[in-house]
Amino acid sequence: MFSQWRFGRALASALARVRAGFSLLWLVFAALLVFGVTGATKVTFDDALLRFFRSDFPAYEEFLDVARDFESDSNDVIVLIEADDLADPTVLMAVSDFLLDAQFVDGVRAAVSPLSLQVTGADGEAEPLVPFPLPDRATMAARFDAERGGNAALRRLMGPDRNAMVAILPISDLDSDVQDGRANQIDALADLADKAEAASGATIRLSGYPVLRDRVARGLVSDVLLLNLVGAAVGFIVAVIALRSVTLGLLTLAGPLVSLVTSLGVFGHLGITVNTVSVTLPVLVLILATSDSIHISFERARQAGRDSKRATVRAVRRVAIACIFAGITTAVAFAALTLSRAEIIAELGRMGTLLILLSSFTVLLTQTLILGAAGHHPWFNEKFERLERRPPSGLFFVYLPRLALARPRTVATLGLIVLVVATVFYSQASPRYSILDSLSPNEPVIAAFRDIEEKVTPVSVLQVAVRSTDTEVISEVHDTVVRVAGSDKVQSLARLSRDMGGADEIPEALARRLVSEDGSRALVTLSFQYESGEQTDALAARIDAAIAANPALDGVEVSAATGLPVMTARVAAKILTELNRSLLIALAAVGVLITLWLRSIRVALISLIPNVLPVSLIGAWLALSGHGIEFANGLALAVAFGVAVDDTLHVLNRLRLTGGFSRIGRTRLREALDEATPALVTTSTVLVLGMGGSIFATTKGVADFGTIAMSVYVLALIADLLVLPAVIAVFGPHKSPAPGRRN
Amino acid sequence: MIRPLFAAAFITLALPAGAADLFAVAGDWVGEGSLSTGADKPMERGRCKVGVEQAEGAGDVAVKGKCVVAAGASDISLRLVRGENGKVRAGFWTAATDQTVQLAGSETAELIELFSTEPLMVDEKPYETWVKIMAPDAGSFAIQQMLRPEGAETWRMVVDMTYNQAEG
Numbered sequence: 001m002f003s004q005w006r007f008g009r010a011l012a013s014a015l016a017r018v019r020a021g022f023s024l025l026w027l028v029f030a031a032l033l034v035f036g037v038t039g040a041t042k043v044t045f046d047d048a049l050l051r052f053f054r055s056d057f058p059a060y061e062e063f064l065d066v067a068r069d070f071e072s073d074s075n076d077v078i079v080l081i082e083a084d085d086l087a088d089p090t091v092l093m094a095v096s097d098f099l100l101d102a103q104f105v106d107g108v109r110a111a112v113s114p115l116s117l118q119v120t121g122a123d124g125e126a127e128p129l130v131p132f133p134l135p136d137r138a139t140m141a142a143r144f145d146a147e148r149g150g151n152a153a154l155r156r157l158m159g160p161d162r163n164a165m166v167a168i169l170p171i172s173d174l175d176s177d178v179q180d181g182r183a184n185q186i187d188a189l190a191d192l193a194d195k196a197e198a199a200s201g202a203t204i205r206l207s208g209y210p211v212l213r214d215r216v217a218r219g220l221v222s223d224v225l226l227l228n229l230v231g232a233a234v235g236f237i238v239a240v241i242a243l244r245s246v247t248l249g250l251l252t253l254a255g256p257l258v259s260l261v262t263s264l265g266v267f268g269h270l271g272i273t274v275n276t277v278s279v280t281l282p283v284l285v286l287i288l289a290t291s292d293s294i295h296i297s298f299e300r301a302r303q304a305g306r307d308s309k310r311a312t313v314r315a316v317r318r319v320a321i322a323c324i325f326a327g328i329t330t331a332v333a334f335a336a337l338t339l340s341r342a343e344i345i346a347e348l349g350r351m352g353t354l355l356i357l358l359s360s361f362t363v364l365l366t367q368t369l370i371l372g373a374a375g376h377h378p379w380f381n382e383k384f385e386r387l388e389r390r391p392p393s394g395l396f397f398v399y400l401p402r403l404a405l406a407r408p409r410t411v412a413t414l415g416l417i418v419l420v421v422a423t424v425f426y427s428q429a430s431p432r433y434s435i436l437d438s439l440s441p442n443e444p445v446i447a448a449f450r451d452i453e454e455k456v457t458p459v460s461v462l463q464v465a466v467r468s469t470d471t472e473v474i475s476e477v478h479d480t481v482v483r484v485a486g487s488d489k490v491q492s493l494a495r496l497s498r499d500m501g502g503a504d505e506i507p508e509a510l511a512r513r514l515v516s517e518d519g520s521r522a523l524v525t526l527s528f529q530y531e532s533g534e535q536t537d538a539l540a541a542r543i544d545a546a547i548a549a550n551p552a553l554d555g556v557e558v559s560a561a562t563g564l565p566v567m568t569a570r571v572a573a574k575i576l577t578e579l580n581r582s583l584l585i586a587l588a589a590v591g592v593l594i595t596l597w598l599r600s601i602r603v604a605l606i607s608l609i610p611n612v613l614p615v616s617l618i619g620a621w622l623a624l625s626g627h628g629i630e631f632a633n634g635l636a637l638a639v640a641f642g643v644a645v646d647d648t649l650h651v652l653n654r655l656r657l658t659g660g661f662s663r664i665g666r667t668r669l670r671e672a673l674d675e676a677t678p679a680l681v682t683t684s685t686v687l688v689l690g691m692g693g694s695i696f697a698t699t700k701g702v703a704d705f706g707t708i709a710m711s712v713y714v715l716a717l718i719a720d721l722l723v724l725p726a727v728i729a730v731f732g733p734h735k736s737p738a739p740g741r742r743n
Numbered sequence: 744m745i746r747p748l749f750a751a752a753f754i755t756l757a758l759p760a761g762a763a764d765l766f767a768v769a770g771d772w773v774g775e776g777s778l779s780t781g782a783d784k785p786m787e788r789g790r791c792k793v794g795v796e797q798a799e800g801a802g803d804v805a806v807k808g809k810c811v812v813a814a815g816a817s818d819i820s821l822r823l824v825r826g827e828n829g830k831v832r833a834g835f836w837t838a839a840t841d842q843t844v845q846l847a848g849s850e851t852a853e854l855i856e857l858f859s860t861e862p863l864m865v866d867e868k869p870y871e872t873w874v875k876i877m878a879p880d881a882g883s884f885a886i887q888q889m890l891r892p893e894g895a896e897t898w899r900m901v902v903d904m905t906y907n908q909a910e911g
Contacts, residue, residue: 096813100790103811116814118785125785128813132777132788 022372029369032262032362039265045224046273047216047438050074050564052631055342059570063562066465069516070523073461074564077108077169077189078208080452083200086114086162087141089134094200095167096130098192102169105188107181112510113167114157119147129154156457156489156527164455171210186214207448208459209564215445216438219698220279227283227702228260230693235290235686242682243297244390245383252297254370255363256289262362263355276438276701277348277635280694280709285355287690288330288643289363291683292323295650296367298679301387308375311384316368322653325597326646327360332589333642336582337635342575345635349582352639394677400721401673404729405666411726415719419613426619432628433533433572435565440700453529458489460530460565462540464547466522467557469493469515476552477524484546485539489527525563533569540566572631579634586638587612590645598652600661606731607648610723614715615641618708632701636708643709644716647684651676651720664732669725677721684717768804769795774886776904778812782865782890787812791819791904798822825850833857846874853877862893869893883907 053060067074079098083091092115099111114129121127129147134140144162148154158165171185186206193204235256240249263285267274274282299319303311334352337345374380404411439446452459466477474494482490493514514523526543530536540561547558587608594604615637622633629637654672655664691713694706771794778789793808802825809818821835833846842864848857855876862869873889885905889898 096788099813100788100811103816104790104792104809108816110815111811111813113813116812121785126783127785128787130813 022369025365025369029258029365032365033258035269036258036261036263036265039268040261042268042271043264044268044271044273045217045220046275047213047220051275052277052344053342053568053571053575054344055571055575057341057571057574059560059562059567059574062560063564063567066463066523066559066562069465069518069521070463070514071170071512072564073459073513074209075171076208077171077186077206077210078448078452078459079113079167079169079189079193080164080205080207080448080456081167081202082164082205082451082455083202084163085137085141086158086165086202087137087144088200089137089140091200091202092130092134092140094196094202095165095204096132097199098196098204099167101192102167102189105185105192107172107185108189109170109172111167111169112157114144114154114165115167117151117153117157119151152488159456164451166452166456166459168208182210182214183218186211205444205448205451207445207452211445212436212438212449215443216276216699219439220274220276223279223693223697223699223702224274224282226696227280227691227693227706228286231283231286231290231690232257232260234689234692235287238682238686238689239290239294239297242294242678243301243383243387245387247379248297248383248387251370251374252293252367253290255293255296255366256286258366259289259359259362260286262358266351266355266358272347272351275344276699277344277631278351279699279702280639280691280705281348281352281355283691283693284352284639284643285359287687288327288356288646289359290686290690291646292319292326292360292363293367294683294686295319295323295679296364296371298682300371301384304381304385304388308381309372311381312368312371312375315371316364318657319653320364322650323364324360325593325653326649327356329590329593329645329649330639330642331356332593333582333586333638336585336589337579337638339582339585340575340578342571342578345575345578348635394674394681397681397717397721398674398677400718401670401677401725404722404724404726405670408666408726408729411722412730415609415613415723415726419609419616422613422616422620424620425623426616429619429623430534430628431573431576431634432630433569433576434530435568436530437630437700439698440703443698458527458529460528460536461563462526462528462536462543462561462566463559463563464524464526464543464561465516465559466524467520469519469522473553473556474522474524476550477547477558480546480550480553481524481526481543484543485526485528487526487528490524491527492524493522530565533565533572536565536569537573540570576629576631576634579631579638580629583615583634583638583641586642590642594649594652598656598661600733602731602733603652603661603728606727607652607724609727610719611641611645611648611716613719613723614644614712617715618711630704632704633708636705637712640709640712640716643687644712647680647716647720648724650680650683651724662733664728666729669728673721673725680717680720684713687713769797771795771909772906773909774810774904774906776886776902778810778904779890779901780812780814782868782870782892782899782901786900786903787814789904791906792909793819831855831857844872846872848874863890865890873898 081095086092095113096115099113099115102108103111117129118126119129129143130140135143141162144154144158148158148160169189171182189206193206196202197204232253236249236253239252240246243249243252260282263282272278296316296319300312300315303315331353334349334356337349337352340346340349436446436449441447449459464477464481466474468474471494474492478490478492478494482488491514496510496514513525515521528539543561547553590611591604591608594607595601598604618637619629622629627633651672654676655661655668658672659668688710691706691710694702697703697706771792774791776789777786779786789810789812791808791810793806796805797803798805804823805821806823807820809816818838819835821833823831823833825831829849829851831848831850834843836843844863845860846857847860848855857874859872863872864870870890870892875887877885883905886902887900888902890901891898
């Protein structure tokens with residue numbers, strides 16, 4: 001017997017000796033609670049926008065190599081300023097005040113805007129494009145219009161109709177890595193923007209990656225609270241309805257809440273931040289623990305009539321194996337993620353595995369103690385006896401197994417056909433990724449991103465590094481990029497040096513973006529309008545190919561195209577492929593585990609059908625709808641598969657408890673499903689509605705994860721009640737066991 | 744990029760309303776006016792924010808702060824010391840070039856004037872600088888800084904700024 005089985009037996013035995021060991025169990029419980037509470041106060045949050053991609057993929061290493069040598073745009077706050085006419089002196093004065101004051105905000109190193117440009121005056125001397133004192137609107141408008149045609153910098157910073165301009169505020173790296181510091185910077189800039197808006201009537205919006213990261217980090221905090229509050233509330237309400245008692249509902253909630261606190265404690269004590277990937281982990285723990293706790297309560301009701309404490313221990317013991325096994329299968333899904341080369345996915349895998357197993361133990365322990373302690377009160381047994389007399393309803397779901405068993409061949413055949421077709425479509429789903437997908441498209445920072453690209457200039461930057469500062473070599477790369485991209489929004493030392501009459505005149509902030517600190521490398525950058533990861537990757541690939549094919553660059557060390565959008569597109573594609581591979585590994589591992597548990601490869605294979613079906617159906621929908629597999633979707637499919645198996649395991653456990661798997665007749669199948677259906681409906685309701693908070697999540701990844709996971713849970717319930725009995729009835733063992741063989 | 748030359752003028756930006764109060768003030772001051780970011784660059788709108796602390800008794804003032812124009816910013820730091828017979832000495836540093844410059848001059852009731860005692864290097868060329876501090880009214884003071892290449896006759900204004908006590 002494999003170790004988990006032994007562990008389950010051992011735990012069950014331990015629980016059976018509760019008369020002697022209750023004091024010890026209370027001590028363990030208290031230790032867990034202290035551990036959880038003290039750790040939960042240390043939990044920190046991280047947007048993980050860049051850490052997400054930390055890996056050993058070549059695209060990431062190329063990005064790091066260039067980022068080490070050149071200043072990046074990933075720390076630029078981009079300010080979009082809109083007004084009826086930006087030549088209006090009132091507007092320009094307010095914008096000037098904003099830009100001056102913004103540079104007093106800690107961490108803001110400089111400002112690049114139309115107000116920082118200089119032009120050649122009538123006397124041939126350099127003068128500010130925007131002089132002070134400010135001229136009247138007509139004069140300033142004429143000045144902007146006259147300069148725009150020949151000034152590429154102004155064209156990059158101001159829209160053609162003088163009603164939109166951008167200002168770029170580079171933030172120092174040191175401060176931007178600290179969430180509190182970044183939040184303070186963004187708040188201070190937002191206050192200044194409000195003040196300037198009030199003074200001028202212009203609209204001033206903040207965007208750029210620091211603002212995006214700040215919004216994501218803040219969103220994570222609110223999402224964690226929202227998800228877990230909704231999860232706990234749903235768990236409680238569903239438990240109250242299913243158990244027909246507020247008191248029993250409260251008792252059912254104890255284990256899940258302790259599991260949640262303990263999980264947060266693990267995050268805090270291990271110093272692991274909650275990020276866009278792991279943010280759903282605590283609520284998953286909560287709802288899975290709620291599911292286990294409800295199973296225990298239902299089983300406790302079936303034990304009505306026994307001595308209270310013995311009934312509780314017996315109930316926990318009978319359910320423990322399924323709960324533990326369900327925890328193991330979910331943990332296996334997470335464990336498959338630990339194989340990822342992306343650090344953050346592997347970390348999620350490790351944390352998921354640990355927390356799910358810990359949660360299984362915690363909920364069994366807590367419910368044993370809580371139900372055991374409550375059993376001293378006379379009302380306790382009465383409530384469970386009343387529940388046993390009026391067992392919970394499976395609603396209309398009870399008709400699904402009946403339909404399946406009335407026409408098993410038809411249902412099984414249809415199920416298999418749908419499975420094959422859906423899997424074929426699923427295999428065609430392409431990976432999708434956009435860094436802007438971290439938040440909802442309606443978020444102000446995302447809307448500002450889009451508006452900047454639409455009204456003023458593209459802000460996504462592709463970079464090509466050249467191991468040379470020879471202007472001819474740089475010009476060759478520059479021209480190649482211009483030719484391939486079909487855009488004049490290419491910047492390099494060679495071009496700037498020519499335009500500005502010598503590299504010495506290039507502002508330092510800009511020079512650090514075009515020449516490496518040691519002076520051995522130069523950077524050619526292309527500003528382009530970001531549409532998707534695929535579009536970015538394709539553009540980068542065309543540039544790489546053109547540079548490789550350019551004979552003038554033979555022998556010159558030129559990097560592959562990189563930059564934040566290129567790196568994220570290329571690494572994301574690899575990570576998404578890994579997620580699909582993790583799903584396959586989880587699938588195989590779960591099959592092996594069920595085989596070992598039930599000692600029946602046939603039942604194991606059969607039981608996988610209703611679990612693969614929901615995943616394939618959702619995958620097919622993602623492919624056919626054009627959504628593709630995004631990070632959140634890929635993770636949700638892998639994790640939800642592990643969770644969805646739980647229902648199947650509880651059905652199989654019911655069959656195991658009522659006669660094993662040597663021969664499964666339809667009558668026993670029907671009885672097992674009649675017994676299991678109310679619990680499955682109840683726990684699936686917890687799973688689905690418990691993730692309901694994700695619909696209102698700030699971070700788009702959480703919302704997508706929740707939607708996909710909820711869909712999988714609904715389909716998994718239907719598959720377990722409809723397809724599972726049908727395929728067991730058709731393909732399961734029907735004959736009597738061979739003499740001497742035991743279940 | 745902010746060049747060091749105009750930063751030289753900030754040595755006096757913490758001065759009070761009257762020359763008699765020069766070494767008695769403390770707190771935060773905000774300057775508004777125009778700055779040049781290079782020896783031959785045009786004047787442009789600028790703003791400075793500094794904090795003033797009295798160091799080691801009367802006649803020794805330490806000033807730290809930051810000056811900005813539309814295109815960039817520079818941290819500054821200076822020490823201003825009152826000598827005997829109306830003499831004033833100053834030393835200042837700016838982050839733009841990490842260069843320290845010494846100035847010396849005199850004070851009267853209406854005006855402080857300081858001249859560089861050593862060349863101020865701008866783009867590797869030596870310059871002389873002249874700083875005037877005036878107090879047009881009780882709550883503010885004005886600073887003007889001039890610059891010329893070493894040996895030249897004509898001064899060019901590179902700082903013209905009026906300071907007021909910061910609100911709050």
